[in-house]
Amino acid sequence: MxxxxxxxxxxxxxxxxxxxxxxxxxxxxxxxxxxxxxxxxxxxxxxxxxxxxxxxxxxxxxxxxxxxxxxxxxxxxxxxxxxxxxxxxxxxxxxxxxxxxxxxxxxxxxxxxxxxxxxxxxxxxxxxxxxxxxxxxxxxxxxxxxxxxxxxxxxxxxxxxxxxxxxxxxxxxxxxxxxxxxxxxxxxxxxxxxxxxxxxxxxxxxxxxxxxxxxxxxxxxxxxxxxxxxxxxLGGWYPAMCVKYNRSEVAFMASIVAGGAGAGAVGAHLCTRAPHLAIRAACIAAVATLTWANLKAITDAQSQRRCLSFAFTYPPVAQLLSGGLRVVRC
Known part of the structure; x- marks a missing residue:
């Protein structure tokens, strides 16, 4: 399933x-x-x-x-x-x-x-x-x-x-x-x-x-x-665990982006929801690699009143963690 x-x-x-x-x-x-x-x-x-x-x-x-x-x-x-x-x-x-x-x-x-x-x-x-x-x-x-x-x-x-x-x-x-x-x-x-x-x-x-x-x-x-x-x-092939962030969480992250705090602050919030300690540690190490496209996904979700899904890789592969943020239905 x-x-x-x-x-x-x-x-x-x-x-x-x-x-x-x-x-x-x-x-x-x-x-x-x-x-x-x-x-x-x-x-x-x-x-x-x-x-x-x-x-x-x-x-x-x-x-x-x-x-x-x-x-x-x-x-x-x-x-x-x-x-x-x-x-x-x-x-x-x-x-x-x-x-x-x-x-x-x-x-x-x-x-x-x-x-x-x-x-x-x-x-x-x-x-x-x-x-x-x-x-x-x-x-x-x-x-x-x-x-x-x-x-x-x-x-x-x-x-x-x-x-x-x-x-x-x-x-x-x-x-x-x-x-x-x-x-x-x-x-x-x-x-x-x-x-x-x-x-x-x-x-x-x-x-x-x-x-x-x-x-x-x-x-x-x-x-x-x-x-x-x-x-x-992640990417349609790499095993991952997907966490959904609701509208209020999206609004909070969008406020961070609007305030110019940068990828690190956004990523730190994303990482708090990682389901496993090892994945959380790898996520924190990778937050600086969050791309402009990922940050835009946050603002797009906010403007469309939709939710976000973030793919955490398991076992943790830090270089892949930054590519998994997408806009989804709530």
């Missing part, structure tokens, strides 16, 4: 496209009943209410097995008809495609495509549905908990040779061999009133688990819990 990425370039798993005539719809979706589609739309609406995003993708195509194929930036993502098959994330570069298991999928039916492009798997036991959304920079997998009987643990398996590393902010790095295969944003969970539900990740030998502590706490259902997986590459 790839090579180096930062967990804040969040988001991970569904896709939408309005040009329905250009989409080959898989057999499982073609034969979905009207009731299935209504249910899928209700589930996607619950996710949108909890955490709205404007960049959910529609599938580009389908395979002969009925799986959906999405494109998220440089990533191709296959969302399977059967939930026990796992999501397949194919990224540029030499790394093999990565398979990410869907959580607690034993009782879930086959994929139904919601109108907005969300791929939905309904739990036949009525405990916790799965919604997969493909975004511009990765995937978002949401679990929709329907009652106090719903489990508190949701298991995400990674392939052999791939591990998760838990960081201090609660996010995860996904590492395949010696390469960074992606990142998972800090977890969140909200009930139907918008109240935050305590949640965290725990790393296991097979992958990671999202813990959602909702039992006996008086929360209103449904509860939406969401890990978001993201990927980026």
């Amino acid at each position: 790839n090579v180096n990425t930062y967990r804040r370039s969040i988001s991970v798993w569904t896709t939408a496209l309005l040009a329905a005539t250009a989409i080959l719809v898989p057999a499982g979706v073609v034969h979905a009943s009207e009731t299935d589609v209504v249910n899928a739309n209700e589930i996607s609406d619950a996710v949108a209410d909890a955490a709205p995003v404007a960049n959910v993708q529609q599938p580009d195509a389908n395979t002969h097995t009925g799986d959906l194929v999405y494109t998220a930036g440089e990533i191709d993502i296959t969302v399977p008809t059967a939930p026990d098959q796992g999501l397949v994330v194919d990224t540029p570069g030499p790394m093999e495609a990565l398979e990410l298991g869907l959580p607690n999928n034993e009782a879930h039916g086959e994929l139904t495509l919601a109108d907005d492009g969300t791929a939905v798997y309904v739990d036949s036991d009525g405990l916790a549905d799965i919604a997969v959304q493909v975004l511009d920079d990765g995937l978002r997998v949401s679990t929709i908990l329907h009652s106090a009987e719903s489990p508190e643990e949701y298991v995400y398996d990674l392939p052999e040779g791939t591990t998760a590393e838990l960081l201090n902010d609660g996010s995860l790095l996904v590492i395949s061999g010696e390469d960074l295969a992606g990142a998972v944003a800090p977890p969140w969970a909200k009930d139907s009133n918008g109240a935050s539900v305590p949640t965290r990740y725990e790393v296991t030998a097979e992958g990671f688990v999202q813990i959602v502590e909702h039992h006996g706490a008086g929360f209103e259902y449904p509860i939406v819990a969401d890990p978001s997986y993201s990927y980026c590459a």
